[in-house]
Amino acid sequence: MRVFYSPNHTIHSPQTFISRGQLKNNPEQPKRAEILEASARAAGHNLIESQDHGTKPIEAIHDKGYINFLKNSWSLWQNLPDSSNEVIPNIHPGRNMSLLPKSLIGLAGYYQADTACPIGKGTYDGAILSANVAVSGALALIDDAKNSKKNTFAYSLCRPPGHHAFSDQAGGFCFFNNTAIAGQCFIENGAKKIAILDIDVHHGNGTQGIFYNRSDVLTVSLHGDPSDYYPFFSGYSDEAGLAMGKGYNINLPLEKNTADQSYLDTLNFAIDEIITFKPEILIIALGLDISESDPLAFMSITTDGFYRIGQAIGRIKLPTLMIQEGGYISDILGDNLIAILGGFEETHHN
Numbered sequence: 139m140r141v142f143y144s145p146n147h148t149i150h151s152p153q154t155f156i157s158r159g160q161l162k163n164n165p166e167q168p169k170r171a172e173i174l175e176a177s178a179r180a181a182g183h184n185l186i187e188s189q190d191h192g193t194k195p196i197e198a199i200h201d202k203g204y205i206n207f208l209k210n211s212w213s214l215w216q217n218l219p220d221s222s223n224e225v226i227p228n229i230h231p232g233r234n235m236s237l238l239p240k241s242l243i244g245l246a247g248y249y250q251a252d253t254a255c256p257i258g259k260g261t262y263d264g265a266i267l268s269a270n271v272a273v274s275g276a277l278a279l280i281d282d283a284k285n286s287k288k289n290t291f292a293y294s295l296c297r298p299p300g301h302h303a304f305s306d307q308a309g310g311f312c313f314f315n316n317t318a319i320a321g322q323c324f325i326e327n328g329a330k331k332i333a334i335l336d337i338d339v340h341h342g343n344g345t346q347g348i349f350y351n352r353s354d355v356l357t358v359s360l361h362g363d364p365s366d367y368y369p370f371f372s373g374y375s376d377e378a379g380l381a382m383g384k385g386y387n388i389n390l391p392l393e394k395n396t397a398d399q400s401y402l403d404t405l406n407f408a409i410d411e412i413i414t415f416k417p418e419i420l421i422i423a424l425g426l427d428i429s430e431s432d433p434l435a436f437m438s439i440t441t442d443g444f445y446r447i448g449q450a451i452g453r454i455k456l457p458t459l460m461i462q463e464g465g466y467i468s469d470i471l472g473d474n475l476i477a478i479l480g481g482f483e484e485t486h487h488n
């Protein structure tokens with residue numbers, strides 16, 4: 139498996155987030171990607187350093203004002219008297235407030251959905267790098283198709299993750315929506331229909347939001363039931379898309395402690411929906427935080443379960459780009475990655 143990565147992701151290293159009212163260490167640490175990279179190397183995968191493809195693919199998905207905010211807010215924040223070294227909002231636009239404010243503190247609340255996406259000195263550059271890891275993977279598959287290589291695949295080891303980022307909003311450790319950016323790359327290079335299957339334990343709310351009105355991108359998400367889990371405000375089964383996009387968004391919330399077999403049953407339902415849609419490209423938003431050992435635990439997927447999930451996805455036999463989303467540090471984080479990649483390669487080849 140080709141594994142696209144950037145060794146420079148460490149430039150983004152968030153320090154804090156608030157959980158249940160407590161200030162905690164941010165779990166979206168550089169060490170995550172180091173573990174995944176080392177595991178991929180040890181398993182013999184082909185590691186390829188990502189290229190810089192500029193900001194154009196990012197601008198195809200994200201709002202200009204938001205991009206500028208990510209770029210400039212940290213240095214402006216340092217000029218505020220008595221400020222922290224990370225940009226963290228302390229007010230959000232409530233249901234009765236929708237104005238785009240002028241003040242930096244107001245803008246932080248407008249562009250950052252929660253306290254889990256602090257903006258530090260290297261956040262903008264790190265988010266750009268991460269998007270480029272996704273774009274490098276997408277362009278590799280696009281090149282394969284031009285060279286008549288069919289049904290190829292790659293894995294983009296993106297960090298920070300992206301699926302909670304909307305066009306104009308960061309959230310849940312995410313800044314640029316790498317999966318959506320890669321998806322749009324395929325569309326702009328001639329794909330008429332693509333499918334995104336999000337298996338992160340959290341609902342892919344940003345990806346859903348970005349494509350909610352579109353019929354050329356089927357978004358399917360399996361995730362922990364949001365009635366008692368992040369992102370709380372979306373991820374319910376009645377969210378099916380709007381206007382042209384109606385019928386092209388599928389949410390499959392799963393109960394706490396969902397184990398391998400019942401996860402696979404729901405996954406097979408999702409796969410049937412994808413096959414019916416007949417996409418040219420499949421993108422997997424690969425969250426490894428469904429693991430039984432994940433520190434943000436909600437589900438109970440074993441390492442063998444990851445292997446079987448990989449096998450099920452491989453059997454679809456579409457050109458496939460896997461994009462790293464969540465998945466936090468545990469003793470088996472790397473094993474789970476190797477299991478899903480191995481399962482995928484086994485069935486996709488045969």
Ligand SMILES: [Zn+2]
Nearest residue numbers: 338339340464
């Ligand atoms: Zn997640």
